[in-house]
Amino acid sequence: MPEGHSIHRLARQFQDVFVGAPVRASSPQGRFADGAALLDGHTPVRAWAHGKHFFLDFEHALTLNVHLGMYGAWTFGGDETFAAASSIGAPRRIGETEDHSGPASAEPPAPRPTVRLRLEAEHGWADLIGATTCRVLTPEEVGEVTAKLGPDPLNDDAPDLFVSRAARTRRPIGVVLMDQSMVGGIGNIYRAEVLFRAGLDPWRPAKDVGEEALRALYADNQALMREGVRLGRIVTTAPEHRPGVPAEQAWPEHANYVYHRQGRPCRVCGRDAIVVEEMAARKLYRCTVCQG
Template sequence: MPEGHTLHRLARLHQRRFGRSPVVVSSPQGRFVDGAADVSGRVLRKSDAWGKHLFHHYDGGRVVHIHLGLYGTFTEAAVPLPLPVGQVRMRMVGAEYGTDLRGPTVCEVIGEPEIADVVAKLGPDPLRGDADPEVAWKRIAKSRRSIGALLMDQSVIAGVGNVYRSELLFRHRMDPYRLGVHLGQDEFADMWTDLVALMKVGVRRGKIVVVRPEHDHGAPSYGPGRPRTYVYRRAGDACRVCGTSVRTAELEGRNLFWCPACQR
């Protein structure tokens, strides 16, 4: 599943390529026909993101709300676009560029006031200037769930996925099973500051960069075109810092990765 930095990059890209101009919107697949007709030809005023949710704001107060889920992707191309290939839920065509959306979990038209209903279910987004980490801290400090689970809970912090979760905990030598109520406020503040910096790098560079320069050597990344990580998807491999075998376990339905020596 794409992590929050990907949605913020998409928001910036769509703002740059389609913003402040009329956009032709269609649904070649047929599952978004009414929604596409509702916004097609309108001016895209703004594109922004909150966590893993993308919002296209059109004139008239209409908003296309998108959540990519596990399989959703956008593909971009210069106009004229070729004929749609595969299950294209939504096609956007501007003056110079177009984009096709395939496989999202959510693609719907809502009104501007309804954005508040979506955001009300989310925690602060580290990539937003209006993010209030105190909101996340209060939820963590009173919870008896593990910090490994809390970081993946979008109602606690919006936009964190499995890569950032695993890597942030390693960078702070944090036992992923430590309970939220046992986390110190200064510890959380340090983690939040680091998370903001890491995710900003993700937006700027278009990829996750989490390994510090002094550790950026040895075993390659876990797959072609994937980021080099400390622990994520490195189960059984040697820790880049201490050499201990990286462990994995399922935590609330998602695979967790950690070094049992570094993260005591």
Template sequence: MPEGHTLFRLARQQDELFVGREVHVSSPQGRFTAGAEAVDGRVLDEVTSYGKHLFARFGGDVVHVHLGLYGKFTTGTGTAPEPRGALRMRWEATGPDGAGVWTDLRGATACELLTDPEVDAILYRLGPDPLRKSDPRKAYARIAKSRVTIGALLMDQAVLAGVGNVYRAEVLFRAGISPFRPGRDITPEEWTALWRDLVTVMRAGVKAGRIVTTRAEHRPRRKGGLRREDASYVYRRTGLPCRVCGTEVRTEVMVGRNLFWCPTCQAV
């Protein structure tokens, strides 16, 4: 599932290409026909993200998208290709340089037209977003009272918005915190450090367009730049030696997703 940095980049890209322009909105698949007709031909005012949610504002109407596990935007310039397959929503406009621009949405969990109160209701249910001006104390107030493991709490979007399976595994490793520790055992100092690290690595993800959490001293020296397999400490490295201590990285399912951790560096 795309994590918060991906939605942040998508919002920024769509903002640059479409905001301030009349946008032709369609739903070739037919599942968003009424919503598309309501905003078709109107000027797009802004595109923003919060956590894993995308909001595109056309006056008083807001197109809300949640990509879920399989959703994806594809964007291009020139004439849009002939619609094929389950194409939920398409935007077309004249871009900044006078050429055509388009973006296609497929496979999203949610693609719907909302009012401002409905958008506010979604935001109210979400925890603070490390990529936004958010108050981390709101998240800690819930974490500090919870018997639920910190590994599960970090995946709860009502506690923290935008963090997914990769960032969960990696920031806990970087902090040396076991994912199995109850939230109430996380000290204020540990939470402050976790939050700051989330801000750092997620901002880096926005800039790079990929998640890289390994520090330079823990990466092998290779020609040709950083490889995907060198970008993380524990995520998808089951059975491989920990980059720091050499212990085999372990995995098990937690809240429906594979959790990865080092039992030595992250001892309970």
């Protein structure tokens, strides 16, 4: 599932290349025909994200809301003026880079049968497939969705609500960080990496972590996710643990500490101590020495 930095990159892309001019909306698959009809011919005025939810506000006070889930993805294309990532979402691509291979054209190809929503603008197009959620909301309904979400570090939300909620639960901190009602946008990779960087055992009850450490976790996630927005990929290693390798070249070999690194020496302690376990039906990666 794409983590929060990818959804914020998606919002930035829509803001840059779709906002401000009318779009043609259709549902080649047919499952979103009524929703597409509500948006067709209208003008996006703002693209934004909260956690793993993407929102596209239109001038007639309706909002497109998409949650990609495990299998959703946006695919983009356009003419030579359309500078955008080729794909954001699943299946996971190697980063999210501009791709203008082949003839540049604002005319989209024939849609695949799985395209839930197609948006077309003057210079490009976007296709959505496989999303868990794709709906059109009123302003009141948008408020109901965001009210259920925890603070989003990438929106510069204060950490107070996360800290106060986490400090009252005995659930493991590794579970709490993945709970979108506690904090928005953190997924399996950021969860594993930020806990390693903090030297915290993911199984420790959140209330035992302490307010100062909870605030530090939030701030570190904020910094790492901002770097993810900049790079288009998740890089969590500090420069001293990838000497001579800049962040732009770190992925995948030098990008992470524990995620998908079970059976390999830890970059910090040097021991063969990275394990993969199951926590709340998701894989959990940790170093049993550094996070013991």
